[in-house]
Amino acid sequence: MERREFLRTIALAGLASTFKFSDAMDILAQSGRNVKTGAAYDLVAVMGGEPEMMFRKAIAEMGGIGKFVKPGNKVVVKPNIGWDKVPELAGNTNPKLVKEIISQCYKAGAKEVVVFDHTCDDWRKCYKNSGIEDAAEAAKAKVVPANEETYYREVDLPQGKNLRKAKIHNAILDCDVWINVPILKHHGGANLTISMKNHMGIVWDRGAFHKNDLQQCIADICTFRKPAVLNVVDAYRVLKSNGPRGTSAADVVTPKAIFISSDIVAVDTAATKFFNQIRTMPLENVGHLAKGEALKIGTMNLDGLKVKRLKM
Numbered sequence: 001m002e003r004r005e006f007l008r009t010i011a012l013a014g015l016a017s018t019f020k021f022s023d024a025m026d027i028l029a030q031s032g033r034n035v036k037t038g039a040a041y042d043l044v045a046v047m048g049g050e051p052e053m054m055f056r057k058a059i060a061e062m063g064g065i066g067k068f069v070k071p072g073n074k075v076v077v078k079p080n081i082g083w084d085k086v087p088e089l090a091g092n093t094n095p096k097l098v099k100e101i102i103s104q105c106y107k108a109g110a111k112e113v114v115v116f117d118h119t120c121d122d123w124r125k126c127y128k129n130s131g132i133e134d135a136a137e138a139a140k141a142k143v144v145p146a147n148e149e150t151y152y153r154e155v156d157l158p159q160g161k162n163l164r165k166a167k168i169h170n171a172i173l174d175c176d177v178w179i180n181v182p183i184l185k186h187h188g189g190a191n192l193t194i195s196m197k198n199h200m201g202i203v204w205d206r207g208a209f210h211k212n213d214l215q216q217c218i219a220d221i222c223t224f225r226k227p228a229v230l231n232v233v234d235a236y237r238v239l240k241s242n243g244p245r246g247t248s249a250a251d252v253v254t255p256k257a258i259f260i261s262s263d264i265v266a267v268d269t270a271a272t273k274f275f276n277q278i279r280t281m282p283l284e285n286v287g288h289l290a291k292g293e294a295l296k297i298g299t300m301n302l303d304g305l306k307v308k309r310l311k312m
Contacts (some may be wrong), residue, residue, distance in 0.1 A: 012080060042305035043261040043270060049312035052100035052235050054258040058232075059104065061308045062260060068229040076171050077101050077141065078228070080198055081117035081132050082127040083245050090237035090252045091245060093183045097130035097234050097258070101179060102139035113139075114171045117201040118146040120244075145170060152204040159295055160220030162212045167204035172226065179292035180228035180264070184235040184271045186243030186251075189214055192286045193244055194268040195231040196222050198290055200264030215287035222297050224266055233259040233271045240278050253278055265289055265298025266305060270306060273302075 044061045046054040057063050069075055078226040079098050084145065086092030102113045119126040123145055129135035136143050145151070152167035174176055182198035190197050199221045200206050209285040235257040242251045257274065261267035269289055275281050283289060283300065293300050 021299065024256065040089050040306065042307045043259065043302070044264060044268055044308045044310070045259050045270060045274075046310045046312065047071070047255070049256060051094045051097035051148075051234065051258070053261075053312065054256070055097055055100050055104075056082040057310055057312065058258055058260045061310070062230075063107045065104040065176075067156045068179070068262075069108040069110050072167040073103045073105075073108075073110050073176040074174065075110045075113045076175045077105065077113055077136075077181060078172070078178055078198065079115065079117060079132055079181045079234075080183050080193070080201065081130050082120045082201065084129050085246065086129055087131050088237070089246050089249065090183065090185060090239040092126070092130040092132065093181050093234045094236050097232070097236070098132050098181060099139045100254075101181060101232065102136060105179075106140060113141040114144055115141045116144045116146045116169060116171050118169065118203065118206070119201075121273060123147045125143040146201070149204050150283035155222055155224065159221055159223035160293075161216055161295075163208065163217045163220035165222070166208075166221060168224065169202050169204075173201050177227075177229045178226070180231045182231075182233055183237075183239070184275060185239035185246075186234055186241055186275075186279075188243060190218060190288065192272055192281060194233055194270075194271050195228075195264045196268050196288050198222070204234065212234070216291055217293035218288035219295055221235065222292055223295055227297070228262075230260060230262055231264050231267045233267055235259065235271060235274060238264050238275065238278060240275075255282050263298040263305070265292045265300055266302060268292075269300045269302060270307075 044058045046058045079093035081092050083091035105113050133143050154167050180195050182195050187193040197218050237254050239246045259267050259270050272286050
């Protein structure tokens with residue numbers, strides 16, 4: 001995509017005065033190799049459409065949902081549903097995106113799709129007011145709670161530095177594949193919450209993360225032996241400040257973007273560079289990225305990847 005086209009897309013979204021542009025940080029126009037041929041892309045970025053349409057474009061470029069979900073699979077789709085917020089306030093993953101991913105999993109032959117999150121606010125209110133419960137059930141997914149310790153089993157994390165054990169939700173432990181669907185947003189503790197931090201919603205004791213170097217523990221939990229087969233970052237609406245909860249619509253911008261990759265560090269690196277156009281957020285401020293790369297769970301080097309960018 002040419003830089004002037006990218007600027008025009010932003011202007012059409014009503015955000016030209018909000019974004020800060022830099023050749024080094026313009027993820028959709030500058031970073032990585034914009035490969036135009038071949039089917040196997042490592043990372044796909046789409047901008048300018050509605051959530052479900054952007055996902056359809058992105059997953060097609062990744063080789064189709066059948067590359068990740070096989071007939072008979074038990075699948076978990078794990079959004080961020082942490083807050084009692086309506087979709088317009090960007091506290092949670094967009095329900096339209098969640099519904100589309102579930103629908104595609106069933107089209108690929110999934111036996112069952114389960115949706116859950118270990119919420120921060122009351123789980124019943126979060127599930128309902130986020131719109132995700134209704135969207136998931138409309139797509140025939142099974143929506144399950146995560147508010148009791150009995151829903152979790154302990155696993156070892158031998159590669160972790162600070163976090164060596166964790167109790168993981170049964171839905172993750174018992175599935176064949178899971179798809180990680182975070183929303184890109186500001187976070188007061190971790191600076192950003194994206195795919196890596198969305199793992200905190202699959203564990204029981206989140207307090208241990210905050211007591212034992214949050215950035216390292218976020219990287220440690222991503223060494224869990226059953227990584228997500230796909231990370232789908234929702235940047236349709238972005239909470240640019242006062243995250244992770246947000247305070248009002250003034251905290252939200254609407255760039256209408258999506259990033260997908262099986263490499264959790266790469267997709268979060270791309271999303272961080274994109275967020276840096278909204279407000280200053282250097283990569284080094286999101287410490288779990290480099291810590292994750294050090295643990296060999298992914299790469300921050302986007303220039304070494306095959307990247308596809310699409311504008312709708």
